[in-house]
Amino acid sequence: MSEAPLLITRAHLVDPSQNYDGPASILIEDGKISAVEKSASKMNVPADMKVIDASGLHVFPGLVDMRVHIGEPGSEYRETIASASAAAAAGGVTSFVMMPDTDPVIDEVSLVDYVRRAARDNADVRLYPSAAVTKGFAGNELTEFGLLKEAGAVMLSEAKHSIRNTLTLRRALTYARDFDMLISKETSDPYLSANGVMNEGLNATHLGLSGIPKEAEIIALERDLRIAALTRGKYHAAKISTADSAEAIARYKDKGAKVSAGISINNLSLNENDIGRYRTFFRLSPPLRSEEDREAMIAALNDGTIDIIVSSHDPQDVDTKRHPFAEAADGAIGLETLLAAALRLHHNDQVSLSRLVEALSTRPAELLGLNAGSLKPGYLADLCLVDINRPWVCSEETIRSLSKNTPFEGARFSGKVLQTLVGGRSIFTDNA
Amino acid sequence: MFKLPFPPIAHYLMDHSQKNLPADIVPPYPGYTFEHLHLLGIADLSPHDIKYLLDRADAAISVSRQIEKKKVTLRGRTQINLFFEASTRTQSSFELAGKRLGADVMNMSVGSSSVKKGETLIDTAMTLNAMQPDLLVVRHHSAGAAELLAQKVGCSVINAGDGAHEHPTQALLDALTIRRHLGSVERQTVAICGDILHSRVARSNIILLNALGARVRVIAPSTLLPSGIERFGVEVFNRMEDGLPGCDVVMMLRLQRERMEGALIPSVREYFHYFGLDARKLKLANPGALVMHPGPMNRGVEISSEVADGTQSVIQEQVEMGVALRMAVIETLIETSDRLSQKRSKESKT
Numbered sequence: 001m002s003e004a005p006l007l008i009t010r011a012h013l014v015d016p017s018q019n020y021d022g023p024a025s026i027l028i029e030d031g032k033i034s035a036v037e038k039s040a041s042k043m044n045v046p047a048d049m050k051v052i053d054a055s056g057l058h059v060f061p062g063l064v065d066m067r068v069h070i071g072e073p074g075s076e077y078r079e080t081i082a083s084a085s086a087a088a089a090a091g092g093v094t095s096f097v098m099m100p101d102t103d104p105v106i107d108e109v110s111l112v113d114y115v116r117r118a119a120r121d122n123a124d125v126r127l128y129p130s131a132a133v134t135k136g137f138a139g140n141e142l143t144e145f146g147l148l149k150e151a152g153a154v155m156l157s158e159a160k161h162s163i164r165n166t167l168t169l170r171r172a173l174t175y176a177r178d179f180d181m182l183i184s185k186e187t188s189d190p191y192l193s194a195n196g197v198m199n200e201g202l203n204a205t206h207l208g209l210s211g212i213p214k215e216a217e218i219i220a221l222e223r224d225l226r227i228a229a230l231t232r233g234k235y236h237a238a239k240i241s242t243a244d245s246a247e248a249i250a251r252y253k254d255k256g257a258k259v260s261a262g263i264s265i266n267n268l269s270l271n272e273n274d275i276g277r278y279r280t281f282f283r284l285s286p287p288l289r290s291e292e293d294r295e296a297m298i299a300a301l302n303d304g305t306i307d308i309i310v311s312s313h314d315p316q317d318v319d320t321k322r323h324p325f326a327e328a329a330d331g332a333i334g335l336e337t338l339l340a341a342a343l344r345l346h347h348n349d350q351v352s353l354s355r356l357v358e359a360l361s362t363r364p365a366e367l368l369g370l371n372a373g374s375l376k377p378g379y380l381a382d383l384c385l386v387d388i389n390r391p392w393v394c395s396e397e398t399i400r401s402l403s404k405n406t407p408f409e410g411a412r413f414s415g416k417v418l419q420t421l422v423g424g425r426s427i428f429t430d431n432a
Numbered sequence: 433m434f435k436l437p438f439p440p441i442a443h444y445l446m447d448h449s450q451k452n453l454p455a456d457i458v459p460p461y462p463g464y465t466f467e468h469l470h471l472l473g474i475a476d477l478s479p480h481d482i483k484y485l486l487d488r489a490d491a492a493i494s495v496s497r498q499i500e501k502k503k504v505t506l507r508g509r510t511q512i513n514l515f516f517e518a519s520t521r522t523q524s525s526f527e528l529a530g531k532r533l534g535a536d537v538m539n540m541s542v543g544s545s546s547v548k549k550g551e552t553l554i555d556t557a558m559t560l561n562a563m564q565p566d567l568l569v570v571r572h573h574s575a576g577a578a579e580l581l582a583q584k585v586g587c588s589v590i591n592a593g594d595g596a597h598e599h600p601t602q603a604l605l606d607a608l609t610i611r612r613h614l615g616s617v618e619r620q621t622v623a624i625c626g627d628i629l630h631s632r633v634a635r636s637n638i639i640l641l642n643a644l645g646a647r648v649r650v651i652a653p654s655t656l657l658p659s660g661i662e663r664f665g666v667e668v669f670n671r672m673e674d675g676l677p678g679c680d681v682v683m684m685l686r687l688q689r690e691r692m693e694g695a696l697i698p699s700v701r702e703y704f705h706y707f708g709l710d711a712r713k714l715k716l717a718n719p720g721a722l723v724m725h726p727g728p729m730n731r732g733v734e735i736s737s738e739v740a741d742g743t744q745s746v747i748q749e750q751v752e753m754g755v756a757l758r759m760a761v762i763e764t765l766i767e768t769s770d771r772l773s774q775k776r777s778k779e780s781k782t
Contacts, residue, residue: 202660206475208575208597208632211659278576322554324574326595 005029005046011054016358017374028381031423060357061375062094062382064364067310074103078403079315085123087335087400089428092384092417095126095372101159107132107143112151124427130155133172137161145179154368157184173233184236192216197326199272199287212287218244229257237261241286246300264312269341280321280328281407298350308364311338315403333401337408343415381424390416466764470582470589473598474639488760489608506535509566513539516572522592526569529758561585588765596630602726603636605757609750618645625651626685626734629658633726638664651675655696676716683724684709684735700733710736722746
């Protein structure tokens with residue numbers, strides 16, 4: 001089915017891939033961008049087209065979220081591919097990478113295939129599977145990187161698990177190089193962070209909770225970076241949270257290692273004080289750090305040390321969250337609030353709009369080599385129309401995820417996605 | 433004329449000769465009411481609240497010393513002791529306190545059995561809540577558990593120890609003991625020694641003693657000190673020899689051997705050698721310094737029998753104060769809850 005051509009006029013386009021931030025009209029034909037001009041009058045427009053007047057609205061390339069946990073297969077009560085897709089669409093996310101920590105673990109070609117078929121049938125946004133680095137996350141045998149890539153896995157990851165054996169990590173990075181596969185890894189020393197449930201320090205001591213020292217992150221990260229430099233493999237530190245980590249990433253980037261870094265939107269928006277009195281929705285991994293660390297992370301995002309921002313969407317239901325803090329599960333949902341929370345940084349004059357769009361869309365697409373993150377002619381017409389000043393309040397009733405564990409419950413945002421397009425087709429319209 | 437809601441702080445913290453205090457009379461503070469529905473931690477209390485509870489406990493001591501030990505103030509009320517961690521002392525102390533006030537007391541030792549059956553803390557709490565108790569006394573191995581329960585149930589909750597967070601009644605009874613022996617808590621130098629890292633008693637005591645104007649020291653091997661402890665308003669020492677001189681009170685903590693994950697201390701022998709309180713180390717403190725221990729003691733680990741049973745030890749008295757203090761807390765919370773529900777029903781009528 002081919003859609004009628006679509007013209008978006010009088011928009012304010014922010015597209016870091018074209019280094020552009022200004023007025024634009026965008027013509028979409030056959031699900032692709034066919035022309036982008038300052039004004040529609042310069043275009044040869046087809047006669048039978050539909051027109052969206054985007055006066056006062058911003059247009060961003062659709063967000064690309066490199067870290068989304070879903071419960072399908074295995075825990076469909078937490079989140080299905082369909083519900084995650086709906087949440088993503090409402091948040092302006094048009095592509096995301098699904099983490100392999102389902103049940104069963106995505107470590108085989110047939111499972112990648114299953115995810116792709118389920119996504120084709122149930123998801124409106126583009127869902128890209130990632131695959132485990134080692135079979136069953138056991139940290140011993142490598143999965144079939146080449147075949148997994150051919151089946152459609154775009155990235156390798158051990159999800160929340162670490163690779164304890166450094167030799168295994170070395171072999172994985174070396175072997176992945178042959179297939180040009182990116183390995184994305186969480187960085188936490190499993191011994192130093194054992195039993196820890198929040199940032200170590202005065203707050204943890206006050207609450208009587210065991211802490212995770214910042215050193216747990218940098219020790220694991222330094223090890224990984226050294227192995228990445230040694231093997232020349234493509235390494236991505238999935239979620240960093242401390243100034244030391246940013247410094248290490250910058251150092252290895254200077255040396256020319258193929259390393260990149262991501263950060264969870266939560267570590268950019270919140271700090272350990274938000275935990276208040278044992279609010280388990282703020283129990284996250286990496287833990288929320290101090291305000292100084294949050295500010296250091298914003299600086300690292302601005303100077304390009306941190307490449308991308310992820311939602312780290314991790315649906316948990318009451319069974320895993322309604323416990324005393326130390327017994328609750330890590331994680332928060334974030335697909336629907338990713339852009340709104342990021343726009344806070346823009347409204348606070350901390351990060352420019354184009355840098356945010358770059359980190360949320362252009363750069364992750366580049367890292368994975370996806371046809372996304374850009375609205376140059378020829379690219380897929382995945383985009384979102386955003387009123388960056390529209391106020392709204394995040395509330396449990398309107399959340400589309402099956403799980404409601406958002407740390408932004410009741411939060412006031414400025415900036416709402418009004419429409420989301422995937423392949424030129426509207427998949428979400430804000431009716432409010 | 434402008435009137436202060438409370439007497440000036442200096443007056444209020446002034447020494448207070450308990451021996452002359454008439455039984456059953458609570459010293460009045462003009463305009464003061466205890467406003468807390470729950471007792472979850474010392475951190476929630478103002479110095480006034482602490483003082484008020486201690487004064488009431490003072491008055492309650494006489495009840496336990498009478499032949500007829502029972503009051504009827506809480507007749508018809510139900511108190512449930514919900515203990516997820518085994519405890520003989522605290523549980524029986526709460527039980528006795530409730531019974532002496534005339535309440536019906538039910539003990540629930542949940543242990544780990546229900547948890548293994550898959551029942552969550554909240555489920556257990558909701559089940560108990562449906563039985564309409566007036567008071568829930570909770571001990572749990574996780575920090576914040578009492579707080580979580582308090583949000584979910586419709587009655588007053590007393591935290592009888594939650595993980596490494598707080599154990600407020602223990603700190604209050606310790607303060608009561610100190611006050612009765614030394615006249616006041618203010619300006620006393622108190623050393624808290626041993627496993628600070630895992631100790632809720634230490635956290636509650638540090639907050640309370642600071643609130644009442646004591647000088648607090650902690651003495652422990654560095655592996656048993658939580659991070660940031662120096663910002664709690666305490667002086668930190670790693671050797672008993674450095675920390676004990678000048679102390680009026682030496683508070684020993686139980687070495688929580690069941691919580692020692694990994695290499696925190698190499699051996700009990702070495703621990704006792706450096707940190708166990710024996711007669712020689714006690715001599716370093718001020719003459720007549722009080723020796724305290726929240727119990728149960730590991731004799732020969734953190735304290736020698738000679739000291740534990742010696743003349744300076746007030747460990748048995750702490751147990752007695754525990755019952756009186758808990759009576760005061762239970763009575764106070766029930767009064768608050770009655771007052772609040774009366775206020776609510778009045779409001780709903782108007």
